[in-house]
Amino acid sequence: MTPALARAALKKYFGYDDFRPQQLAIIEHVYAGNDGIVLMPTGGGKSMCFQIPAVTMKGTVVVVSPLISLMKDQVDGLRAVGIRAAYLNSSQRGSESHTVEQAYENGELHLLYVSPEKLLSNGFFSFLRRRRVCLFAIDEAHCISAWGHDFRPEYTMLKQLKLAFGEVPVLALTATADRLTRRDMAEQLGIPDAKQFIASFNRPNLSLEVRPGQKRREQIVRFIRERPDQAGIVYCLSRKQTESLADKLREAGYNAEAYHAGLTADRRATVQSDFINDKTLIVCATIAFGMGIDKSNVRWVIHYTMPKNLENYYQEIGRAGRDGSKSDTLLFYSYNDYTTLKDMISGGGNSEIQLAKLDRMKEYAESLACRRRILLNYFSEDHSDDCGNCDVCANPPERFDGTVLAQKALSAVARLRQSVGQNMAIDVLRGSSRQEVLKNGYDRVKTYGAGRDMSSYDWNQYFGQLISLGYLYVAHEDYNKLRLAPAARRVLFNGETVELVKFQTIKERKQQEEDKTAKRAAAPRSRGSLFEVLREVRRALAKEAAIPPYLIFSDKTLEEMAAAAPRTELALSRISGVGEVKLARFGAHFLQAIRSYGDEKPSASAGQSEKETRKEREGDIRTPTHLVTYQQYIGGASVRDIARARGLQTTTTYSHLAKAYGEGHDLEIEDLLPGQVIDWIDEAVRSVPESEGRKGVLAYIATHYQEGVVTYHHLDLVEAYRTRHPLPTAS
Ligand code: ADP
Numbered sequence: 001m002t003p004a005l006a007r008a009a010l011k012k013y014f015g016y017d018d019f020r021p022q023q024l025a026i027i028e029h030v031y032a033g034n035d036g037i038v039l040m041p042t043g044g045g046k047s048m049c050f051q052i053p054a055v056t057m058k059g060t061v062v063v064v065s066p067l068i069s070l071m072k073d074q075v076d077g078l079r080a081v082g083i084r085a086a087y088l089n090s091s092q093r094g095s096e097s098h099t100v101e102q103a104y105e106n107g108e109l110h111l112l113y114v115s116p117e118k119l120l121s122n123g124f125f126s127f128l129r130r131r132r133v134c135l136f137a138i139d140e141a142h143c144i145s146a147w148g149h150d151f152r153p154e155y156t157m158l159k160q161l162k163l164a165f166g167e168v169p170v171l172a173l174t175a176t177a178d179r180l181t182r183r184d185m186a187e188q189l190g191i192p193d194a195k196q197f198i199a200s201f202n203r204p205n206l207s208l209e210v211r212p213g214q215k216r217r218e219q220i221v222r223f224i225r226e227r228p229d230q231a232g233i234v235y236c237l238s239r240k241q242t243e244s245l246a247d248k249l250r251e252a253g254y255n256a257e258a259y260h261a262g263l264t265a266d267r268r269a270t271v272q273s274d275f276i277n278d279k280t281l282i283v284c285a286t287i288a289f290g291m292g293i294d295k296s297n298v299r300w301v302i303h304y305t306m307p308k309n310l311e312n313y314y315q316e317i318g319r320a321g322r323d324g325s326k327s328d329t330l331l332f333y334s335y336n337d338y339t340t341l342k343d344m345i346s347g348g349g350n351s352e353i354q355l356a357k358l359d360r361m362k363e364y365a366e367s368l369a370c371r372r373r374i375l376l377n378y379f380s381e382d383h384s385d386d387c388g389n390c391d392v393c394a395n396p397p398e399r400f401d402g403t404v405l406a407q408k409a410l411s412a413v414a415r416l417r418q419s420v421g422q423n424m425a426i427d428v429l430r431g432s433s434r435q436e437v438l439k440n441g442y443d444r445v446k447t448y449g450a451g452r453d454m455s456s457y458d459w460n461q462y463f464g465q466l467i468s469l470g471y472l473y474v475a476h477e478d479y480n481k482l483r484l485a486p487a488a489r490r491v492l493f494n495g496e497t498v499e500l501v502k503f504q505t506i507k508e509r510k511q512q513e514e515d516k517t518a519k520r521a522a523a524p525r526s527r528g529s530l531f532e533v534l535r536e537v538r539r540a541l542a543k544e545a546a547i548p549p550y551l552i553f554s555d556k557t558l559e560e561m562a563a564a565a566p567r568t569e570l571a572l573s574r575i576s577g578v579g580e581v582k583l584a585r586f587g588a589h590f591l592q593a594i595r596s597y598g599d600e601k602p603s604a605s606a607g608q609s610e611k612e613t614r615k616e617r618e619g620d621i622r623t624p625t626h627l628v629t630y631q632q633y634i635g636g637a638s639v640r641d642i643a644r645a646r647g648l649q650t651t652t653t654y655s656h657l658a659k660a661y662g663e664g665h666d667l668e669i670e671d672l673l674p675g676q677v678i679d680w681i682d683e684a685v686r687s688v689p690e691s692e693g694r695k696g697v698l699a700y701i702a703t704h705y706q707e708g709v710v711t712y713h714h715l716d717l718v719e720a721y722r723t724r725h726p727l728p729t730a731s
């Protein structure tokens, strides 16, 4: 078993060209017969670490997983790529498990998934001994540790495994970062010295955003409107919240369902399976939802309220974008949510640690620095660059002198005798004539109406800042009334200035969202795009095969396919995610769809040159012809193939590529420029007088270097190359 063999299997079965960081090292470690601990974030690609050994090593890989509901999907997914996998758990009928046992005994299985109960049931070890087990993979291995957040008593029996099968390597896999849990895990499994493989927790494809928790429902509706046809999860704190939000979203015309532990098991299974199969796009759920879901095309996750700690938060947003394609996450935060959680936690045991973790969560939500840096630093990864994919990076905070604003707020609190909460203070500042304001005579307070010029939304944000900056605090023990901290006196009486961060107003945010929506509408995912067409094909094939659509091809693969629009089987096979079996089974359907899409839209078709010039005359606004060439080229077609298929001269085809490259499209342009052609052309261009034109340049190369090698299309390519890699100007 060699790295080359592993790589070949990766391409053959999964259609991927390269391993992700750590994957190959782990696989080689297993090949050498060693135990290992694998720590990777959700969606990081843990499964590959035992799936590749399964198809390259002699014997069967036994995967122990506590998530019975996932097994079927996992096995379906493997079968779809031609891997022989099966599972055994308590949900099966006897005849079914008998067939699986038979297959194992006949040595027909690459992988066998089992629940811990099944593994430890009577006689199962001796059953396994009838054939050869080449690896035990323990998925969700943190469940073995009482330290972890998901402790499962039945997992502790897994100790027996290493005692009974000392010679078979054990690979423990988890996404739980906690160091103590990890150490305990290794000890419990009897592999205390196993090498640990720790992958980065960074998930750059997930955008991070935190918004103040006001008008959440309206904000959610707008968020969803910007993302038509995308699947997502809204995490809520209570059952009631899940139901009322789902109602509201349905009223707004979206296909949403609630999910929580109070529903019947049947109902929960239906909601889950409709979500997996893209029948229900939106699920409003308590955190119970998601554990049993491997759906790779969840495109967004919203937290209606803040989770208790960053571990939970990271795990929950991690359910988005497992396929590596761009996905969005949004967290609503308000100080009130924080105090609610604080009260909930304070009652329980272990509350000191939990409270400290909650505070870290709050710091994250209130942060004015790159959120990803905070998150990764929390998971002990040092990231010193801003990510560019979070709201703080997108809108770096702008500071301003907030002294007057702070004075108004603090003096309102003082004049209200520190006996009201934030909402009342804001109502008074805004001069509300709400009955409770009048009844208490707050309209006679001097600051009444002093803050009319600002919305309560904005006031809320600034109060939040004044609290974080230590000018105010909240008396939890006394109905969350606002109190002045000592620092407030300095502002009110000693002329201390206060620097605040300008927050976006609702209006600014709305404008921004509208701009975004407009941009999205023009993006490849919009209606009628090739991506949409391919998604329809996927949906139909999934239905026919009775498996979830994402198991046919991931969103990421479809995106690449739509961009490259491959027209031959060879070109299709070069798309990441298209392995041999899927190519044979589904390839023709997708190629057919791409071809007929192209024929309907002449710009993407294999037209003749004549047709092309006509189109250019008519000012075709669809994909420009040089970009069609470009897309086919990066889709894997050769220049000759493209020229033939599109009825172009090869020189024209090259100049299309040169043009695309010059415009900034990615291309390995050096591949098209053999040897020293770039140097030769540079030299010739420098030496030949402009009046001699391109012909002169070619003649120069023919006499000074080599004849018959460089032609006009090389000149185009080098010219494009030099627009992006200019020669240093002679000094
Ligand atoms: P985990 O088990 O860590 O949550 P998975 O093993 O389910 O993650 O992998 C997540 C996704 O990443 C899957 O869609 C998988 O096909 C994909 N993937 C895994 N390894 C690679 C790779 N080397 N190249 C491209 N995609 C990969």
Ligand code: ZN
Pocket (backbone or CB within 6 Å): 370, 371, 372, 373, 386, 387, 388, 389, 390, 391, 392, 393
């Ligand atoms: Zn950032």
